[in-house]
Amino acid sequence: MxxxxxxxxxxxxxxxxxxxxxxxxxxxxxxxxxxxxxxxxxxxxxxxxxxxxxxxxxxxxxxxxxxxxxxxxxxSTAPEPAAPVLPNAPSEGTEWPEPVQHMDNRELDPPEPMVRILAATEELESGQVLSALLCREPTFLFPELAKRGHEWRGDFEPDGTTYKIFVRVGQRPNTSET
Amino acid sequence: MHGTNLSRWTMSYFVVALSALLLGEILMAAGYGFPSAPIRAPETLVLVHVVAIGWLSLLLCGALFQFVPVLIARPLYSDSLPLPTLLFIVAGLAGLVLGFLQRAGMIEAGVSPLPYAAASLTIGFSLALWNFGRTLCTVRPLTLPASFVAVALVCLAATVTLGVAFSLVLGLNIRHGALLKIAGQGLPLHLIAGIGGWLTFSAIGVSYRLLAMFMLSPECEGRRTQAVLWLGTTALAIAILGGLATLLFDKGVHLALLAGGVLGFAAVVLYGMDVLHLYRARKRRVIELNSQMAALALVSLAVAVVMVVVLIGLGQLSEQIGAVVFLLVFGWLSGLGLSQLYKIVAFLTWLECYGPVLGKTATPRVQDLVDETRARKWFVLYYLSVWAATAFLLAPYLLGFRLAVAAMIVATLGLTVHLARSRLLSQVSAQSGLPEGTRRPHLLVSIARPS
Incomplete structure (x- = not known):
């Protein structure tokens, strides 16, 4: 094209x-x-x-x-149809693997939920997915995930109070030049 | 699902705001302005605007540049506008103070700076309104806390507009009929739009989210909270717009103020019930100092409301309105502001400094940046001295008031030192130093970097 x-x-x-x-x-x-x-x-x-x-x-x-x-x-290809906002938007076209780690961070004092998710992503291999339950939308977490090259998808559960996020770990840079 | 970045100039707003708070307190302790001077004296106007614009409005603008994006999960429209906004507001405030000093006879009479001050403040607040407005208008429907902020912003516009009308009459001697009526009787409307609408309504909106967030309480989104919003909005509309209409038609503003007051009273009572629910339904049993001290601000609000009712009963509201406003400004708004600043400064500093290495290396917790035991003493001294000063205003006992405000200065200085220590990481870097890949934050500016 x-x-x-x-x-x-x-x-x-x-x-x-x-x-x-x-x-x-x-x-x-x-x-x-x-x-x-x-x-x-x-x-x-x-x-x-x-x-x-x-x-x-x-x-x-x-x-x-x-x-x-x-x-x-x-x-490189036709743009993904359902990705209007950030890299995290649920894109129906691509399947993510099952999460290898589940976290329930709903009862943790802020900002501990964010710290634990970021710490967990450091332990996972590139391409692996973790899921976490939170008691609110983690708006301060998103920029930190993006800076590290991770993708995420998230939304409120039907109960309207639990926020569920999936994070797919991105490629690790080979050098420390970032 | 947009993220929230650090607001670059929020810390600058906080530093200027705290300086203005200290200046205002020093003026009162020195016997400058109310209650040493009459409530409408130019000296009092200096004091009131240093506190209302310099301290409270800048504190709130700085906080909202960071937290409006949190409230609606959308980025701020412009990260670069807050600096010119701050400069225009500070310049306008300086001009306003000069204009009042001129009217007080402390500086040489000549061309009044008031219209220039009004222009500069109008530009500054318009930039802020534009930035917040463009940010908020990306979301429909607004969340409840954001709706409170939206109403507050409309009230800010009303406050500035009324202020401009005053400055045209006082500064340029414009003798237009409607303007003269506004300048003559519009002061209560200016006050209600500013303290009741802009400052209190935003404080209520932000408090819903911050209290729920820090205490792990369920969000207030039910009918009672909606009733607070609608009753409060209607109260403000009746008091400000109704007051303006009756004033322009020479009917006096009392009826509109009374009708607005009744609805406003109902809104505050329902808000109080919501707040009690937030504290009682919290999952976090041991709450941090900011939430504990916010409770004392809320108590101050409740006491101020009770004072209004009692004073109306005694037929002394107009004589004692200064004491009510003092308690609202320093107990409720400033108390809430200081208590939340204590947490916000530590959190934003922690995120700015340690965000890039979170999870990669051991980092301090947000709580490690503060020393709650020591800070608690300053907060307690602050509230006790505010309440004592209010009592001395009611008494009235001028020397007692000035001594109580002197104690407020000491408490505010103590808290300012704690805030600065938290921002400069004095608490943690003395123990463990900074991890590799982090940098000590600047006092005035937040600088986000790629990790």
Whole structure:
């Protein structure tokens, strides 16, 4: 498929100490089916490769003069139909393996549920899934999962009070360069 | 399922806000403004706006930039607007203070800075309203706590609008009929929109979520909470819009204030029942200092409401309104603000510093960043001195009031030191140092980094 690219330069945000993840995801969400993303960053954005990989993008990263990076994200396949927001959105098209670990974090004092989930992801192999029950939507957890390249799906149970999250562990970067 | 990132400038808001609280307390202890001066004196206006804008509004804006995204699980519309917002509000407040000092005869008469101050405050608060509004409008329907905040934001707009009307009359000497009526009799409406609408309604909305979150209580989403929202909103609409209409038609504002007051009273009683439920139905048996101390703020709110009823019965409400407002501002709003700041600063600092390495290495807990035993003493001193100061206002005994406020200053300084120690990780880094991959947070700015 012929693709055009939407340019996004997050270097000013990163140099200012900011967090460009939301902006990147908003841009990706707004891409048309025939569009890819040309991203400029101050480092090689390895966690993003997994996140956008899960949304059907391939990448081509190139280091620029001065140590900055240009990454071209291309749609490798037709975009996943049911993934309108974040990498976590329940995408019917892809099956996840059964969770290898179940956690019930509903009675834990905040922010212990988040700490335990992040600790558990460190113990799992890439591609393995864990599930956890929580007593509210873990909004502060999502950015931490995204930064580590993990995917997640989650929603409230029919009782309206228990939030169930599945986390699929992403590829571990080979280097510590992130 | 959007995540919530750290709000970059929230800590700056908190630092400026705490400085304004201390300044306000120092002014009162020094005998500047109410009760040493009359309630409508320019000196009192300096004091009131330092506290209402400098302390409470900046505290609330800073907190909302972080917590509106939590309330609705959507990102803030703009992370870059909060800095100019802060600068415009601070500049506007400075101009306002200068304008009042000029009216008090403390600085040379000349061109009044009041209209410029009003313009700067309008720009600052409009930026905040735009940012919050664009964030909230991405969600339908709003959660209940967020609905309280939405109503509060409308009241903020009303407060600023009335304030601008005052500044046009006072600063530019505009003698337009409607403006003169507003400037003459609109002060109660400005006060109700500001303290009752903007500050109290947001505090109620945020408290529903924070109390439930920190005590592991079931969320209040039932009919009683909806009744609080609708009764409160109707009360504010009647008092502010009804008051404005009756004022413009020369009917006096008393009837609208009374009708709004009755509904507002019902809303606060139902809110009190909700709060009792949150404390009683909690799963966390031993609650942390922030939730314990929030209870004393809620007690202050209850006492203020009872005071209003008793004073109406005694026919002394208008004489003693200063004591009621003092208890609402320093017992209820400031007490709740300080108690939640104590937790929020520690949590945001913990997340900023240790977030990248959570689960990868041993990290301190949020509780390790604070020292509850020592901080409790300052909180207790704070509330006792606020309640004593309120009693001295009722008495009235001016020297006693000033001494009680001096004790408030000591307590506030003590709490400020605790907040700074928590932000600078003084408690934990002295024991264990910082783990690899972490960085000591900056006092004023939150900087998120890729892990």
């Amino acid at each position: 012929t693709q055009t690219f939407v340019d996004l330069d997050v270097r000013p945000i990163l140099r200012g100490g900011g967090e460009p993840f939301e902006k990147i995801m908003k841009t990706v969400e707004a891409l048309k089916p025939n569009q890819g993303l040309r991203l400029y960053a101050t480092f090689k954005p390895i966690p993003l490769f997994q996140v956008l990989g899960a949304k059907g993008f391939t990448f081509d990263a190139r280091e620029l003069d001065g140590g900055d990076w240009e990454v071209l994200f291309r749609r």
